[in-house]
Amino acid sequence: MIFVSEFQNDCGNLLLVKLPHYQGDTGEIAYYPSNKVFDNPELYYRQLMRRTSETLKLHTAIYTELRDVYDFKYLFTVYNISRHGEYFLKCLNGTISQTTNGVHFPGIYVS
Numbered sequence: 001m002i003f004v005s006e007f008q009n010d011c012g013n014l015l016l017v018k019l020p021h022y023q024g025d026t027g028e029i030a031y032y033p034s035n036k037v038f039d040n041p042e043l044y045y046r047q048l049m050r051r052t053s054e055t056l057k058l059h060t061a062i063y064t065e066l067r068d069v070y071d072f073k074y075l076f077t078v079y080n081i082s083r084h085g086e087y088f089l090k091c092l093n094g095t096i097s098q099t100t101n102g103v104h105f106p107g108i109y110v111s
Contacts, residue, residue: 010034011091011098020081020105027081027105031074031089038072045092048076050085051102081105 011034018028029048037044066075078087088102 009098009100010036011089011100012037014087014089014100014103016103016105017075023082024080027078029076029078029087029103031076031100032072033074033091037091041067043093046074047090047092048078048087049090050087078105 013032015030015032016027017030018026020027031046033041033044037046066077067073068075084104084106086102086104089100091098091100
């Protein structure tokens with residue numbers, strides 16, 4: 001169990017839930033938001049991002065977000081994962097930006 005008091009930022013933490021089994025498969029990432037974000041989702045704009053080298057690329061229309069009120073988390077299903085990469089979530093409240101820890105989908109999958 002993850003306790004909100006353990007978070008190192010005001011955004012929250014990510015945790016890998018399901019790894020893809022082959023190239024092009026889906027993976028799942030659980031997002032445990034801080035109390036600030038969970039209690040006020042309308043105030044925080046959230047972006048799931050993938051880190052590539054030095055650039056950050058926002059993946060649009062390749063994931064779905066599901067809010068689980070009973071477990072205090074959001075579940076992201078990332079589609080068509082074709083290579084390894086680190087994902088993180090950016091929380092934006094006005095001009096203040098925070099990021100979660102990064103989670104890493106490991107190497108290329110053999111089919």
